[in-house]
Amino acid sequence: MNRIPTISTAAIAMAVCALAPVAAHHSHSMFDMTKEISLTGTVTSFSYRNPHVFLHVDVKNEKGEVVSWAVEMSNITNMQGRGVYLATFKPGDTVTVKINPLKDGRFGGNYTSVTAADGKTYE
């Protein structure tokens, strides 16, 4: 895993948007809700637990280096309401996630949508 602080993957697209916050057990002040980036990569693990579900995705940056991203989702009850179950993502799946990234540039963010290996998108 490479943790260089440059976020320059070929798959990143920046967009400015205004999003309503989702129910959370902790503050979302650490996320930049004015930005949305898109990442395409490989699922390494899927932590299906309360208070927040996490999807871990390895993404290649433009230098070909693998960067591991922590994608924070909502709680189990909310995710089930959106059709996301433990079986939805498996290690090795190729997924595209859209996130509000951490403000300080570390490789994490709050998800806004995920497109699974079967092409289905969950918001």
Add this chain to the structure above:
Amino acid sequence: MRKAGFALAMSLSVAALLAAQAQPAPATLFTTADYRQDQARWTDPAYYLYNTARQLTDMQVENRFGQKGSAADKYQIKSPYPFKASLEHYEAWRARAKGGTRHTAATLPDWDGLWTVRDTWFDSNDIQASTVAAALTPQYRGYYVQQVKAEAEGRHWWAAAFCLPDGFIRGVSRSPQQFVLRPNQIVMVTDTLVATQVRWVDTDKAHRPEAQQFPQWLGESIGFWDGNALVVHTNQIRQWNATHSLFEWSDQMTAIERYERVGNEIIGEITLYDPVAFIYPLHARLRLTRSNADRMVYSTCTDTNGPSTNIYARPDGVVDEKVPGDAGYWDATDPRPWAAHYAIGEKKR
């Protein structure tokens, strides 16, 4: 002469305009140099720019710091009842119910299923921060303004973020809720999504003797049935904070709740007594409707936070979280976290 008078009038008008312009705009929560000096304005909705409690909490996340709020203020939070203390309230209602209704398993009402709490100001929506502030004693009003200023600036302190219990107020207002009715006891279960909270309401006994009482996260509850309505008295509630730009309470807070099934809803209400924190008893309605949740999930904060390590407060007071690779990161996907602990000891040996 007429010209001179006109010129004088103009001069006075300009002077008045300049004087008005020279007057600094009154400080707001967002512009004040020291909120502690603004006590006279803490109950003025303009001080918060007419933001609701929830709008203050979400201000940073929604990128609208210091902007005007909706001015929504739809709740009456002062208790409509004449009682000065919760036990007086409880005993009056019990006397009205002629001591209470004795139910058997066969006669208990049907409250089966999962319920969602709605239409209450305990969710911080549609209530002005000034309305909350006005209900609090000077000491707790100061605590409150400190809290809402921090929330507006993104310095949130939510108990659950640090794997601490949500406490009594969020326990009665989060969803889903489940009621297990037995002749001598009601079990109230709430999945707050960071913890599964359980309250036991005994309907066949009094509170424990005063010498044995102690503050508890969800207090100690007793109750009686008034026909098919459940009345609950709770004391020994531990001092805590409802967060989300609501209020703090003291160890003196006690509560009266009343719940009754009406059609396909449970209509509830709660009255809070706290002579230390509140100027007058507070009141909230709790309308419970059928939950969409299929079943309860046992929840613990530590499932993904670890033992309060992944969420932390930075030196500037803003809450942050650790991601893989950060020092001290808790790996929630490790199926045997104790193995790493054992390995540390083995390595030392």
